[in-house]
Amino acid sequence: MIRTIMVELSTIEAAAYRQKLRGGHPGIVIMRYDTDQPGIATVNRKSGEPDPSHNTDLKLFPLEAFREAMELTSGMPYSRRGKVKLSGEKEDASSQEETAEELATVDSAEYEAIVKSYTNRKGELSYELLNKDFIQFAKSSRVISDMVANHASEEDIRNHVVKVKLESITGNRELTVAQTQRIVEMLDEVSPRHVFKELNDEIRKMLASR
Secondary structure: OEEOOOEEOOOOOEEEEEEEOHHHOEEEEEEEOOOOOOEEEEEOOOOOOEEEOOOOOOOOOOHHHHHHHHHHHOOOOOEEOOOOOOOOOOOOOOOOOOOHHHHHHHHOHHHHHHHHHHEOOOOOEOHHHHHHHHHHHHHHOHHHHHHHHOOOOHHHHHHHHHHHHHHHHHOOOOOOHHHHHHHHHHHHOOOOOOOOHHHHHHHHHHHHOO
């Protein structure tokens, strides 16, 4: 099971966490203390709002509770955890379908290393610290300077920065672009916005100045 740390809600008497839902979508799972049936919503990346599933009772699981759960779990990294149980209740029945690739990514040394390097005391990934570190590397790298001078694409430059930084953090010099992209996707799913927004903005500025 791929999910974040469980948090307690104040909106209703329940606990919640982010989890990979069917189809690979990130979602919010709320578990009330007075019922075995969980409330589930996907995270709409365009609107930033929760989209409850059709069988979620909004009287038991109001939108305000999902919004609170999204706020409390924002930035929390995924980890591989056991089945979820509230005290005295049955096991979580919100059957999820994590792929082998997703499990491998969460279990990977590369994902764990970046989480460890940029997680703050609250247990949240510090996207500010991560972007600051990656931007500093981009500005000091001779390779990046040459790529900018040769009008390389924003995507190619970002992929190079992320790959080299991950190699530096983990000591793994054999990462592929596909592997780094999967790690970025997993980080991005628990971010309130694109994980490398500031890095992308800085790369655009570098390209525009040429």
